[in-house]
Amino acid sequence: MVCTSSKKGVECFFMNKSGCQFNGGSCHPIVDACNGCQKAKEFPAGKFCLIFPEPATKWRAGKCNMATHVEKVVAKETAKVNPLKASKRAAK
Numbered sequence: 001m002v003c004t005s006s007k008k009g010v011e012c013f014f015m016n017k018s019g020c021q022f023n024g025g026s027c028h029p030i031v032d033a034c035n036g037c038q039k040a041k042e043f044p045a046g047k048f049c050l051i052f053p054e055p056a057t058k059w060r061a062g063k064c065n066m067a068t069h070v071e072k073v074v075a076k077e078t079a080k081v082n083p084l085k086a087s088k089r090a091a092k
């Protein structure tokens with residue numbers, strides 16, 4: 001349902017006929033770490049995240065997984081080397 005409280009006009013899972021059902025009755029504003037993210041938008045009631053109602057929780061255990069302004073650390077894939085074959089190759 002479309003939000004009629006803090007993020008007016010945005011489709012929201014927590015909104016229903018009796019109002020916002022999120023903990024506290026409305027979304028929480030973004031935190032400093034969200035500045036620069038494309039999901040953070042300015043509304044008349046303040047700056048809010050378009051996808052998360054409480055941005056502070058997304059930063060509690062590290063970086064927000066949906067942040068658009070931080071680089072994602074890509075794990076380098078290392079090829080598995082058989083030590084026995086590698087030693088035979090080295091001996092040749």
Ligand code: SF4
Pocket residue numbers: 030031033034037038039040048049050051052054055056058064065066067068
């Ligand atoms: S997606 Fe994450 S970083 Fe971006 S505004 Fe929302 S909570 Fe903040």
